[in-house]
Amino acid sequence: MSLDAFGSVGFGALAGSEPQYASFVEAWLANRRLSANTREAYRRDVANFLAWCLDGGIDPLQAMFTHVNTYARHLEQQIDVRTGRPLTPATVARKLSGLSSWYDFMIKLGVVGTNPVAGADRPYVSRDHSATVGMSPSEVDALLYTAALDSARAHAIVTLLADLGLRVGELVALDIADLGHERGHRTVRFHAKGGKQRRRALAPGTAEAVDSYLRQRGERAGVAPEELSGPLFVTDKGRPVDRHAIFRLVRRLAEKAGIPSAAKLSPHSLRHAFATTARAEGVPLxxxxxxxxxxxxxxTRRYDRDRHNLDRDPSYAIWAARARRAP
Known part of the structure; x- marks a missing residue:
């Protein structure tokens, strides 16, 4: 089985010859509190490893840490179709982490005796560095301005990403019913990473961007905005907007806005910008x-791209306090 098109391997291709593997994986996923997107990502990650094992004549239930090491080197040579570059160490580490969790589950079932990933040589991932390309506040402003000129839907999408720092998976999973009012705040509820339900406040401008989009959507459907239901963001044909469409939208708008790093940006860039800007504005860590x-x-600190800015050196605050105490 070829893995040239990385990420495309599924259990449909594996079930014919080794259906028990798919059953083990589904049992593992059913016992984890995961979002739908994370569950699908883990399913793909394990499926790719199983396909690699079967191609090499390796029994996954007898795999050793040396096999996992070889597989890790294989991953490091794969090209990420989104960036056109090799997979980052963080991505490889994440894939191995999911695989390790699967093997831990298999140990609990008594299917295998050891976890081969536990002794493998995983890539080093610095907690002080992220491969995601960030954005300056002025670049975020330019992106929002361009999005507003593009469409009400584009503006609402980019505004939620920029003002709330949402993950793209959290954004595309939003339902109109998730919008609400609590204690005088406009709010949105969503399922975050790990399946945890969370809520965030919508600032006035953020709420207006969403309301404007819903008003326009209601007009096109011939109903009042409050009568709308279903996914928050849909295509012109009424289908839910997926993460790939959001990825393409951000890059298209960034290029149109003249942002130099447009070709390297992603929705996650706005999440990084959210953290950096919040900390720069004095929001506590x-x-x-x-x-x-x-x-x-x-x-969180790794997302803060401005954390090494000398303007924020604590020595200034200490000196200023001492000066205030001086007679």
């Missing part, structure tokens, strides 16, 4: 961490 749904503050 713990509040940004909570807003982004990070369990570890070190993850």
């Amino acid at each position: 713990e509040d940004v961490q909570d807003a982004m749904g990070h369990a570890d503050p070190r993850t």
Whole structure:
């Protein structure tokens, strides 16, 4: 089985010869609290490893850490179809992490005795660096301006990504019913990474961008905005907008806005920009961490591209406090 088109392997191709593998994976996924997008990503990751094993005559249930090491080197040579570049160490590490979780589940079932990923040589991923290309506040402003000229839907999409720092999977999964009012705030509820339900406040401008889009959508459908239902963002044909469409939209708008790094941007770039801007505006790290749904503050710090800015050196605050105390 060829893996040239990386990421396209599915269990439909595996079920004919080794259906038990698919059953093991589905049992594993059913026992994890995962979002639909994460579940599908894990399913693809394990499917690709199983296909690689079967192509090489390796029994996945007898795989050793040396096999996983060879597979990791194989992944490092694969091209990411979105970027045209080899998979990043972080991506390879994530794929191996999912595979390790599957093997841990298999140990609990008594199907295998050891986890071959546990002893494998995983790529080093720095907590202080991210391969995602960030955006400056002025670039985000230019993107929002261009999106507003493009369409009400594009403006609402980019506004939610920029103002809330949502993951693209969280955005495309939004339903109109997720919008609401709580304690005087306009809000949106969504399922975050790990299947956790979260809510965020919509600032006035953010809410207006969404309302404008819904008004326009209602006019086209011949109904009042409050009568609309279903996915929040749909195509002109009424189908849910998927993550790939959001990815293409961000790059198209960025190019139109004249942003130099347009060809390397992604929806995640806006999530990074959210963290950087929030911290630059003085929002406490713990509040940004909570807003982004990070369990570890070190993850939030990695998103903050301006954290090494000398203007934010604590020495200035200490000196200013001492000066205020001086007689």
